[in-house]
Amino acid sequence: MKTNANSSAKVLSLSKVGMKFPDGTEALRDVTFDVEPREFVSIVGPSGCGKSTILRIASGLLKQTSGEVMVDRERLGYVFQDATLMDWRTVQGNVELLAELQGFSAEEKKQRARDAIELVGLKGFENHYPNALSGGMKMRVSLARTLTLKPQVFLFDEPFGAVDEITRTHLNEETLKLFEHECFAGLFITHSISEAVFLSTRVHVMSSRPGTIVATYDIPFGYPRSPELRFDPAFGELSGTISHALKEAHA
Amino acid sequence: MRQLKDPDLIDVDASEAILSSELGEKGIRRWTESILPPILLGMAFLGLWYFISYVVLDEKRRFLLRPPHEVFLVGFANWKNFSEILAGLWSSTIVAVIGLALAITIGLTLATLMSQNKLIERAVFPYAVTLQAVPILAIVPLIGFWFGFGLNARVIVCVIISLFPIIVNTLFGLLSAPRGLHDLLTLQRVSRWTRLRKLMFPAALPAIFAGFRISAGLSVIGAIVGDFFFGRGDPGIGQLLQRYANRLMGEQLLASIIMSSLLGVVVFQLFGWIKEKAIGKWHQEQSG
Numbered sequence: 001m002k003t004n005a006n007s008s009a010k011v012l013s014l015s016k017v018g019m020k021f022p023d024g025t026e027a028l029r030d031v032t033f034d035v036e037p038r039e040f041v042s043i044v045g046p047s048g049c050g051k052s053t054i055l056r057i058a059s060g061l062l063k064q065t066s067g068e069v070m071v072d073r074e075r076l077g078y079v080f081q082d083a084t085l086m087d088w089r090t091v092q093g094n095v096e097l098l099a100e101l102q103g104f105s106a107e108e109k110k111q112r113a114r115d116a117i118e119l120v121g122l123k124g125f126e127n128h129y130p131n132a133l134s135g136g137m138k139m140r141v142s143l144a145r146t147l148t149l150k151p152q153v154f155l156f157d158e159p160f161g162a163v164d165e166i167t168r169t170h171l172n173e174e175t176l177k178l179f180e181h182e183c184f185a186g187l188f189i190t191h192s193i194s195e196a197v198f199l200s201t202r203v204h205v206m207s208s209r210p211g212t213i214v215a216t217y218d219i220p221f222g223y224p225r226s227p228e229l230r231f232d233p234a235f236g237e238l239s240g241t242i243s244h245a246l247k248e249a250h251a
Numbered sequence: 252m253r254q255l256k257d258p259d260l261i262d263v264d265a266s267e268a269i270l271s272s273e274l275g276e277k278g279i280r281r282w283t284e285s286i287l288p289p290i291l292l293g294m295a296f297l298g299l300w301y302f303i304s305y306v307v308l309d310e311k312r313r314f315l316l317r318p319p320h321e322v323f324l325v326g327f328a329n330w331k332n333f334s335e336i337l338a339g340l341w342s343s344t345i346v347a348v349i350g351l352a353l354a355i356t357i358g359l360t361l362a363t364l365m366s367q368n369k370l371i372e373r374a375v376f377p378y379a380v381t382l383q384a385v386p387i388l389a390i391v392p393l394i395g396f397w398f399g400f401g402l403n404a405r406v407i408v409c410v411i412i413s414l415f416p417i418i419v420n421t422l423f424g425l426l427s428a429p430r431g432l433h434d435l436l437t438l439q440r441v442s443r444w445t446r447l448r449k450l451m452f453p454a455a456l457p458a459i460f461a462g463f464r465i466s467a468g469l470s471v472i473g474a475i476v477g478d479f480f481f482g483r484g485d486p487g488i489g490q491l492l493q494r495y496a497n498r499l500m501g502e503q504l505l506a507s508i509i510m511s512s513l514l515g516v517v518v519f520q521l522f523g524w525i526k527e528k529a530i531g532k533w534h535q536e537q538s539g
Contacts, residue, residue, distance in 0.1 A: 061434055078438055084431035088453045088533050101439040101449075129533040 010034045010070065011153045011185045012058060017067035018210075019053055027053045029210035031067070035153060040179055040186040042196035043204045043213075044242065046250060050211030051189040052081070055155045058187065077151030077184070079159045083138035085130040091117065092126040095144045102149070109148075116144035119178065136167035143175070147182065156188040160195070172198055173227055180223050193239050193246070198230060203242060207249035215245040317501045326506025336491060336507050340514060343487035346402065347474040347518075350409020351467055357410070358417030358462070365418075366425035366451065367443065383415040387473075391480050401484045405477030412473035413466035420462025424455025457534045460526035467518045475511060488514075 012035040019028040027050040035041050045051050056062040058071060059078050085094045095113040104112070117123060120140040130138055139159060146154065156175075160168045172195055179186055179199070190196050196203045197219055205215040217238065221229060229235055297319055304318040317325075327333050361379070365372035387408065398404045428450050436446050478489020486494075488511050495504035 059438055061437060073438075076438070078435070080431045080434065082431060084429060084435055086432065086450070086453065088456070088530070097435075097449075098439060101436070101441055101445070131533060131535055 009036055011037055011072070011075075012187060013068075013070040014054070014058065015068045017054075017057060017064045017069060019050070019057060019062070020065045026210040028057075028064075029212045031212060033204060033213060033216075035185050035187050037152075037185050038183060039202065040188065040200045041202045041204065042188040042190060042200040043206055044190055044193055044196045044246060045206030045211065046191060046208060046246075049206050049208030051191075051206060052157050053211070055157050055187065055189060059155055072152060075149075075152035077146035077149060077154045079142055079146050079154060079156045081157050081159065082162055083130070083135075083142040085138055085141055087130050090127050090129055091122060091133070091141050094130070094141050095148060098145055099148045112148040113144070116147040119147060119181075120144045120174065134167075135163045136171060139163060139171055140174070143178070147178070150182075151184055154184050154186045156186060156190075158189050158191065161191075168192075168195070169227075175199060176223075176225060193242050194230060194235075197235060197239050197242065198225070205242060205245045205249060214249045215242075217242055217245075314499055314501050317505065322502045322505045322509075325502035326509075332503055333506070336488070336503065336510055339486055339488040339491040339507070340510050342485040343471075343474040343478060343489065343511075344514060346405045346477060346487060347409055347467075347470040350406045350473055351413055351470040353406065354410045354413040354417055354466055354470065355463065358414050358466075359421055359459075362418050362421035362425060363447070365422050367447070372422070379415055379418050382411060385411075387412055387476065391476075395481055399483065400481040404481040405474060405487070408477035408481075409470045409473035412476070413470040416465040416469065417459075417462045420458045420465075421455060424458030424462075425451045427458065428454035456530050457526075460522070460530065464519060464522040464526065467522045468515055471511075471515050471518055 014034075015032050017028060017031045018026070020026050031054060033041065043051050043054065053062065055078070057064045058069060059076055060073050086097065089097070092113055095116055096109050099109040099112050117126060120143050122137065122140055122144065125133070125137070130141070133141070142159070160171050163171065176199055178184075186199070188196065188199060193203075200219050203217045203219060204213045205217075206212065207214045219238065221232075221235070300316070300319055304313060304316050308315060325332060326336070361375060365375055390411075391408065394404050394407050398407055425447075432450055432454075433446075436450055441449070474487060475489040475492070478487035479493060482490050488507055492504065492507050492511070495501075495507060
């Protein structure tokens with residue numbers, strides 16, 4: 001639970017983190033990994049293996065029962081599983097929320113929201129309410145909201161699990177663009193191997209009960225990545241290897 | 252150019268004509284589908300009313316159900332009678348409004364406290380349910396015994412009868428904010444007050460307005476029930492209803508019933524309208 005604003009090269013570091021819930025369930029055991037600046041780390045695993053618990057612990061929403069977490073919580077962005085928008089606020093109002101809670105000036109708040117909305121391609125939709133938006137657009141609003149705080153680390157909790165495949169592909173490409181453009185570090189939770197390989201610099205494979213990291217793969221492709229990368233034989237081969245590791249872990 | 256333009260013009264005219272005839276058809280269909288049926292049923296109802304007045308009841312027993320036009324002439328068109336009904340209705344409306352305002356104030360406060368503290372919720376909730384379960388008529392004599400037989404007692408009946416839906420709906424609404432949004436605010440380390448103001452309260456608005464609407468209807472009922480028992484001061488519509496019934500003034504009795512029903516409908520519509528104005532932009536009704 002120490003904060004670590006400068007010095008070392010890591011923006012997020014977990015060492016031997018374990019989590020046992022009061023009912024006796026052991027969700028995590030000995031989870032150790034780092035995220036360095038400009039790294040995009042994904043964790044793949046089946047539902048219920050405790051992937052999301054890692055993010056809850058990293059963000060401080062949950063206190064681990066053993067091990068150490070080092071992160072600067074002031075500079076953390078959290079993108080939730082669903083868009084978690086406030087129905088009663090317009091797109092503009094939703095994107096302004098975090099800056100508003102941080103007590104930014106009205107001018108600063110508006111400017112940051114404007115920039116973020118433009119960045120995710122929602123210009124022109126500022127005055128729409130969430131009930132008038134598609135699932136993919138809601139996720140973009142959610143991304144824009146997180147962008148306003150200019151976080152050092154983005155935590156993504158299976159953010160595109162609820163949208164259709166086509167929208168998901170688009171959102172992946174846009175997330176990648178934001179990552180290249182905004183220079184944040186990312187920790188991405190997903191159960192989609194191709195999503196993980198497409199986005200990441202490194203992929204961890206998790207087993208379940210208790211959740212722990214069983215294999216790690218460095219992704220050799222450079223940035224910027226083009227959407228065609230998905231059809232590259234090397235991409236397919238790597239995805240196959242990871243898929244195999246995932247099956248091993250749950251055999 | 253002209254040659255090119257002319258067919259275009261004709262096309263525009265034609266399409267406009269099609270459009271307007273479609274609109275006309277739509278208007279007619281809406282009329283036949285949604286406006287005509289209730290009118291027809293209303294006319295059938297009036298017919299049945301006349302049938303009972305003139306055919307079922309013989310002349311000696313016709314006072315039991317006066318025909319519609321007599322109700323209109325005596326109850327509505329006669330200003331002396333009608334103004335008496337209006338005055339009674341007004342007096343009951345005041346009681347209902349004061350009662351509802353108190354119920355809203357007490358209900359919102361209690362529900363907010365309950366949402367902030369589980370202990371308060373556990374302590375208060377059983378009594379709120381009990382209050383709802385007590386047959387109001389059973390405690391009416393006690394209310395009169397304690398608070399006299401005038402305005403105060405009538406208002407208290409209104410409050411008791413309309414409090415529960417406000418408490419329950421508000422509490423349900425305050426607790427309905429999604430967990431993800433709570434997490435989002437937790438990550439920003441907001442105060443309890445900010446969480447209540449920016450998340451829980453706005454999230455609760457649809458439920459709160461639904462509660463208001465139910466309670467508004469109940470407070471009108473409360474005002475009329477209160478009238479039956481607490482007649483001191485200006486007579487409310489409930490007092491008049493009782494008086495007309497006792498004196499076999501069938502026309503005024505029916506006119507008063509129609510007017511009190513109208514009050515109920517107006518109150519219901521008013522709160523629907525307020526809800527639409529307040530949250531209609533972002534909240535869509537799930538049913539209908």
